[in-house]
Amino acid sequence: MLNNMRGEFAVTINDKQVECNLNLNAFRLLSQKFKVSLQGLDKWLEGEPLEALPALAYCAAMNAAVRAGKAGPGEYERFAAAFFDHEENFEAVTQGIEAAFGQEDEPTGKE
Secondary structure, three states: OOOOOOEEEEEEEOOEEEEEEEOHHHHHHHHHHHOOOOOOHHHHHHHOHHHHHHHHHHHHHHHHHHHHOOOOOOOHHHHHHHHOOOOHHHHHHHHHHHHHHOOOOOOOOOO
């Protein structure tokens, strides 16, 4: 069985592109570091988006770095501070989440 739950994207941190891989391992990292379960993710995103979006990007960046055998994104607070310097990072993470969880089906009009 294939794992289709994966979103690959990049964010700009300190004017450098940082590759991100949002998959089950990234969500495991999120659960460990930020104590957020998959079941609580929607509520967290809606209630605390300024914490959730950079945290998701950070865990996805850490995951991508480990998979590539590279150094991780460094300390979270520095990463988060730089995350907010680029507005397009918000859209990148949102698209990564959509890719990881799959797009909802479009209405067909045959309901």
